[in-house]
Amino acid sequence: MPRYEVLSEAQLLEIDRGWKRILSEIGIQFDHPDALELFRKAGQRVEGDVVFLDPEFVTAMVAQAPSEFTLHGRNPARQMHVGGDWMAFAPVSGAPFSSRRGVRREASFADHVDLCKLCQVFDELDTPASLVCEPNDVPMDSRHLQIQRNVLTLTDKPYMGASISGLATADSIRMAEIVFGSREAIEARPVMFVIVNCNSPLRWDTRMLEAMMTCAAAGQAPMLTPFLLMGAMSPVAIGAALAQQTAEAFSALALCQLIRPGGPVIMGSFLSNTDMQSGSPGFGGPESALGLLCSGQIARRYNIPWRSGGGGLTSSPAVDAQAGYESFNTLNSAFLAGASVVMQSTGWLESGLVASFEKFIMDIEIVKMLQVQYTPIEIDLAFDAHQEVGHGGHFLGAAHTLERFRDCFYRPMLSTTENWDRWTRNGQKDAYTRASDLVDRTLERWERPSIDDGVLLELDEFVARRTTELGD
Amino acid sequence: MPRYEVLSEAQLLEIDRGWKRILSEIGIQFDHPDALELFRKAGQRVEGDVVFLDPEFVTAMVAQAPSEFTLHGRNPARQMHVGGDWMAFAPVSGAPFSSRRGVRREASFADHVDLCKLCQVFDELDTPASLVCEPNDVPMDSRHLQIQRNVLTLTDKPYMGASISGLATADSIRMAEIVFGSREAIEARPVMFVIVNCNSPLRWDTRMLEAMMTCAAAGQAPMLTPFLLMGAMSPVAIGAALAQQTAEAFSALALCQLIRPGGPVIMGSFLSNTDMQSGSPGFGGPESALGLLCSGQIARRYNIPWRSGGGGLTSSPAVDAQAGYESFNTLNSAFLAGASVVMQSTGWLESGLVASFEKFIMDIEIVKMLQVQYTPIEIDLAFDAHQEVGHGGHFLGAAHTLERFRDCFYRPMLSTTENWDRWTRNGQKDAYTRASDLVDRTLERWERPSIDDGVLLELDEFVARRTTELGD
Numbered sequence A, B: 001m002p003r004y005e006v007l008s009e010a011q012l013l014e015i016d017r018g019w020k021r022i023l024s025e026i027g028i029q030f031d032h033p034d035a036l037e038l039f040r041k042a043g044q045r046v047e048g049d050v051v052f053l054d055p056e057f058v059t060a061m062v063a064q065a066p067s068e069f070t071l072h073g074r075n076p077a078r079q080m081h082v083g084g085d086w087m088a089f090a091p092v093s094g095a096p097f098s099s100r101r102g103v104r105r106e107a108s109f110a111d112h113v114d115l116c117k118l119c120q121v122f123d124e125l126d127t128p129a130s131l132v133c134e135p136n137d138v139p140m141d142s143r144h145l146q147i148q149r150n151v152l153t154l155t156d157k158p159y160m161g162a163s164i165s166g167l168a169t170a171d172s173i174r175m176a177e178i179v180f181g182s183r184e185a186i187e188a189r190p191v192m193f194v195i196v197n198c199n200s201p202l203r204w205d206t207r208m209l210e211a212m213m214t215c216a217a218a219g220q221a222p223m224l225t226p227f228l229l230m231g232a233m234s235p236v237a238i239g240a241a242l243a244q245q246t247a248e249a250f251s252a253l254a255l256c257q258l259i260r261p262g263g264p265v266i267m268g269s270f271l272s273n274t275d276m277q278s279g280s281p282g283f284g285g286p287e288s289a290l291g292l293l294c295s296g297q298i299a300r301r302y303n304i305p306w307r308s309g310g311g312g313l314t315s316s317p318a319v320d321a322q323a324g325y326e327s328f329n330t331l332n333s334a335f336l337a338g339a340s341v342v343m344q345s346t347g348w349l350e351s352g353l354v355a356s357f358e359k360f361i362m363d364i365e366i367v368k369m370l371q372v373q374y375t376p377i378e379i380d381l382a383f384d385a386h387q388e389v390g391h392g393g394h395f396l397g398a399a400h401t402l403e404r405f406r407d408c409f410y411r412p413m414l415s416t417t418e419n420w421d422r423w424t425r426n427g428q429k430d431a432y433t434r435a436s437d438l439v440d441r442t443l444e445r446w447e448r449p450s451i452d453d454g455v456l457l458e459l460d461e462f463v464a465r466r467t468t469e470l471g472d
Helices: A009-026 A033-041 A055-064 A109-121 A140-154 A166-180 A183-188 A206-217 A238-259 A286-302 A321-337 A357-373 A383-389 A399-404 A420-425 A431-445 A453-469 B009-026 B033-041 B055-064 B109-121 B140-154 B166-180 B183-188 B206-217 B238-259 B286-302 B321-337 B357-373 B383-389 B399-404 B420-425 B431-445 B453-469
Strands: A028-030 A045-047 A050-052 A068-072 A079-083 A097-100 A103-106 A192-198 A221-230 A270-274 A354-356 B028-030 B045-047 B050-052 B068-072 B079-083 B097-100 B103-106 B192-198 B221-230 B270-274 B354-356
Touching (some): A009 A050, A009 A055, A009 A286, A009 B383, A028 A033, A033 A045, A033 A238, A097 A109, A097 A357, A109 A140, A109 A357, A109 A431, A140 A453, A166 A183, A166 A192, A166 A206, A166 A453, A192 A206, A206 A221, A221 A238, A238 A286, A270 A286, A286 B357, A321 B321, A321 B357, A321 B431, A354 A357, A357 A431, A357 B286, A383 A399, A383 B009, A383 B238, A431 B321, B009 B050, B009 B055, B009 B238, B009 B286, B028 B033, B033 B045, B033 B050, B033 B238, B055 B238, B109 B140, B109 B357, B109 B431, B140 B166, B166 B183, B166 B206, B192 B206, B192 B238, B206 B238, B221 B238, B238 B270, B286 B321, B321 B357, B354 B357, B357 B431, B383 B399
Parallel strands (some): A097 A354, A192 A221, B097 B354, B192 B221, B221 B270
Antiparallel strands (some): A028 A050, A045 A050, A068 A079, A097 A103, B028 B050, B045 B050, B068 B079, B097 B103
16 A cells, blocks of 8 residues: 655755755764774764764665565464565564553563464564563563573564674674574574664664664674664654654664675664653643654655554553554554554554553554455445345345355454443443453464474573572 | 555555446445436446445545535635645534533533533634534434534534434524525535435435435535444455445435535545454444545545544543544544544543533544644754753743744643642643633633524524424
8 A cells, every 4th residue: 555645845855955965064972993094094084072973974875774684483374574665564673561450560571471472473573572561570681591592482473682782783783693503594584673862862872873783794684773662762853853853863873784795674663742841741632643654754764674663552550541552553554654664563552661461452453454444445346235235125145145154344453343231141341341351362272383492492501590690 | 635545556556346246246225216227227227225325426426526526604704624634623523422520421412502602612623513412302303403503603613513303404494594595595605515425335225315416406515434343344444444435425425415415525545444353333443543544545546525533532431541542543644644524523521422521621632633744844943042052051932932922832721831839729620621611611712693683583493393383
């Protein structure tokens, strides 16, 4: 289906002028000597820790990045195509709290396991990412090892490497080498992406740069993400935010291309607004939607894969009507914008602080709906059915209907069309309660994906050794 | 903002062939001798009560209908522009039940009054329509008089005349003559639209035809609406349903143009699907959305105003997450489709059986959001703000922000961005509970629109006399 384009060519040119001016006149701060050295060698002007980037150099680096690539799952049938006309979906990522059957609490390792299982069961998700919630009961220093082990053993899809530090990213890559056979294997066929957030405005910090450079060097896909809440990390104007987002993402993209020419990269976007009354972030409103639509146009202009912030965003603290319409707004906008990777598609609640199991189910339903909704239509005039039924009759028993009734329409998983009497007999379960039931039933459907015993042993030995080394 | 087009030119041509073939080969049943006579005189082939329409004749009648027109409110500042680039919004219509603060019951006159008041207060609604709910405690035969009196006295916007019978439509028109001064006044400046539903497939029944012809003769705007649930009133194929919808609507449009050449008409659409498992209607899913998007393209092709079925549709029995995402889906699709009149925008619940006060508030919030979302963007690069803040700072105190923070973003009415602690301190009110509170606060804001004492007296005398005549 076609994309929905809201910016005119003149407006796109204006935004182009904007990011070029930011890069060349204000520059980007890179808190890492290796990054500064790489840019210096590439002929860019470096003053202190600020790099002033030549727009022509940046444009050349962007053109050098692949317009599409594939991440390979442990299961060869699970591939994640990134870029081009593909859309891939990832669940909530990074939530410190979990919520299930009305209980909101610090997220735990058990929550992480169950959320990974949901990611494995639902074919709508191309990847579990990895940090579906923070397993707060696992010691911090070695937590990334347990998270990576979970996604590598409970799921068999392409996934996300750790990015809390360069060391954590290196550990992720080492674990991938164990599972996929060798460094050469994953360099030839990348298996993971790594989210790297900009310390917006206009600054990449040491920790993120180490993760980014480690990821790029290994031929995995860095997801270069300016996280912009207009009013806090960017000006309160969508044009300014888009120019800044492009400048920040492209500056990192250029660095990644210097490290590994032609290596896979994903332009990131996470653009919404600050609620200027409460000072809290606002997700799911018009600003989130416009951020998505505009970012898609910019990414297509440069023919590079891009991630949307969401998918599935809401500021609501409850899985209520607000969560329903805000989540739909961002997921639908991600479809209209043609996001290559829709992050935070399922389970995000309370501005991302909570991984909600019920919201996860609700968002899967929305993704299912939208996948049908944005499938190109085929025209069947069914003139014989009209001739058969004539005037004032009905089509329930028409031959055309009987041949097609099983799969002619979208069949909901969560939504109900029950009438009041039947709904009442069935306990007046609202969408939240029905989603709770579906969580339980879905977890029962999970099957452990097979893994070679020797590989599992080596993985566990690595995790044990590194856990000891990291001092937990 | 641009419309979103899902049908190709070839597909539109295919649908054109479809409706022309239905009209010319199967024909439309008209259960009224006057209608048959008008078609016969216009050279159309009539066999029994079936009219076989010449596509060229129909196309000429469609071309004769105005592409846009204005309905005038009792308050001259309240105009409803129909067609062209305008979108007008109307609330739920025809619900037999009401629901408020958790109580679902047969709708009453008191509910009708309160819903009319909400329609008057919210500027997002261009019209209260009229049957915002069924006032079941008013005797059936004279109910339309009380309904018309309510919309004429509790609101001052353009509105909807009664269509339960030709007599009821005639009473509506007489009441409009009293309020607006004369028959000539309302013929010169129409004040109402009248929904006329097709007895699909391919049949217009006596009662609807009398309402339609009475409305058209008085120069008011008939809204000619095929009500198609695929699988029941139309084949289980969107192309077939679109061809049928166009055939049905155009057949009535041709009749209206024969009665009053150049008179205002609105092409209707109410296209969704039957849930083939439950047999219940399904609203708010992909089929509803595609029905809207495609209908918009067809109406634009013929340059005529059209109504969308909804706006605000859901099959959910509760104002829950499902109601949130389904309602958003249909309202958003109505925007993308550029519906001239969005019926059922606010308050529709339980497949239209219930007028929910809380859903009304929720839908107003969605309409507000979408009005901002689909306002063309202006690009402001705010380069000075970037220069001021530099690397790693924040924009909360930037001059650019301080000048704009009050109205730079959408300010929600119902949605919350409160963090957990604050939300908990405020009573953990979900969207439903907050909407209940907003219903009360909104009703307090209602002010009776002024009306001339003499006019009110005449109106009340008419209602009293007709009530007696109608035997209640």
